[in-house]
Amino acid sequence: MTPEPTPQPLIEASALRKMYGPHLALDDVNLSIPHGATGILGPNGAGKSTLFKCILGLIRATSGDGKVLNLDMRTEGHLIRSKIGYMPEYDSLDPGLNAIDQVRYSGELLGMNTSSATQRAHEVLEYVGLKDQRYRKIETFSTGMKQATKLACALVHDPEILICDEPTNGLDQRARKFMLETLRKTVTEGGRSVIMSSHVMDDVQEVCDRIVMIHKGRIVVQSNIDELVSQVEEEIEISVWGGASEMESQLSSMGMSVRRLGRNMRVSKEGDETYSRIMEAASACGVQVRKMADYEPDLEDIFLLIMEKLGEGVKGTEDLMTDDHMGVSV
Ligand SMILES: Nc1ncnc2c1ncn2[C@@H]1O[C@H](COP(=O)(O)OP(=O)(O)OP(=O)(O)O)[C@@H](O)[C@H]1O
Ligand SMILES: [Mg+2]
Known part of the structure; x- marks a missing residue:
């Protein structure tokens, strides 16, 4: 053919x-x-x-x-x-x-x-x-x-x-x-x-x-x-009742990558086991998880990440658009 x-x-x-x-x-x-x-x-x-x-x-x-x-x-x-x-x-x-x-x-x-x-x-x-x-x-x-x-x-x-x-x-x-x-x-x-x-x-x-x-x-x-x-790193979005700072430290101390976005937190998803590890972290610091779901990135997220990457002193976007990807059609 x-x-x-x-x-x-x-x-x-x-x-x-x-x-x-x-x-x-x-x-x-x-x-x-x-x-x-x-x-x-x-x-x-x-x-x-x-x-x-x-x-x-x-x-x-x-x-x-x-x-x-x-x-x-x-x-x-x-x-x-x-x-x-x-x-x-x-x-x-x-x-x-x-x-x-x-x-x-x-x-x-x-x-x-x-x-x-x-x-x-x-x-x-x-x-x-x-x-x-x-x-x-x-x-x-x-x-x-x-x-x-x-x-x-x-x-x-x-x-x-x-x-x-x-x-x-x-x-x-x-x-x-x-x-x-x-x-x-x-x-x-x-x-x-x-x-x-x-x-x-x-x-x-x-x-x-x-x-x-x-x-x-x-x-x-x-x-x-x-x-x-599909190139954006997968994340799980959670929100907790009280103790957000404790939860953030607990997640970090357990080796998870977490970032705070207002009332929510996003945790890098390594696999389905990340869900149970988040629950472990919550019980270790005594906070209640109110919401936990895969985060669906939209164009706004991508745009902000790319613009951040193009700016000065960019932190935390390395995983999205490495220099190999920039300016290249995917
Ligand atoms: N006729 C012109 N003479 C001189 N500079 C110009 C002229 N037209 C545009 N520019 C400059 O060229 C650059 C690109 O302008 P352009 O209007 O293409 O941007 P844009 O992305 O459409 O912006 P916006 O979102 O504000 O519409 C800007 O720095 C602008 O100031
Ligand atoms: Mg214009």
Whole structure:
């Protein structure tokens, strides 16, 4: 049997660098983003928006190469933008227009004729939940409705890839949930690819299968989320009635690795016997264990551990992302 060919990545970059004057915003970015949903994570100023603008050919990388759907980022931006929907982080809407005209206009700017742009504007505004508000002026819209309109503008030409820069910014719980569900649906039902940036791990975890983490202009991790989670050391989380400090010392004196997190403690899990050893420790110091269960790490834990590792004086993260793992796709 011949093996299935590896599908071509949607986006590839090698040694991409972007300087704003003397300021280095992207440094030696090597990237491969496959079909599906990818989250771009990084603190303020990490370079997320700059990376999106390079991918879209809106700004030109200072050096290095990049391809999007096999088109050159540096010279074929116009063609790339006809295949990508872009929801920018800034306010890109005209407050004096109603939603239908705004979305139709976005379609026309992307080369659609008036009648197909109008038809699509109706369809996509319904898709983003604005069917009943489509004739209202954007200046009367809430932040959630404006974000949804920006999403409709990005979808008007039925792009293969949707790039959303901080799509949940400023949204309340209901609008956020709807936005995330719509993005997920665009991948699972629409078969499109979504690349979204966020500061909020939960948002990324709800939509994406893969993450790229950027720190100070460099890619520090690119991996499937499941694979990253499986690399985190297993821990048991416990909480006790009173005597937490005694319990902590007792666990340590019995050779277990323990860390306090507010009212809870996490103990490194060496195997199932760790459970009985925790109970032994509790009876030795006379405390009652209230809760004891395997801890399920989430993206937030991973992100914090990685960021901690990148910082100064990092302690206790050696087991997660050793230098061998950093910057390497898993
Ligand atoms: N047009 C510009 N001129 C000069 N410096 C810029 C410009 N745009 C961005 N920068 C700088 O480049 C770095 C990366 O910025 P970028 O906007 O890409 O970060 P980001 O990860 O999107 O941040 P945020 O989470 O705040 O949106 C920052 O230090 C920023 O100040
Ligand atoms: Mg940004």
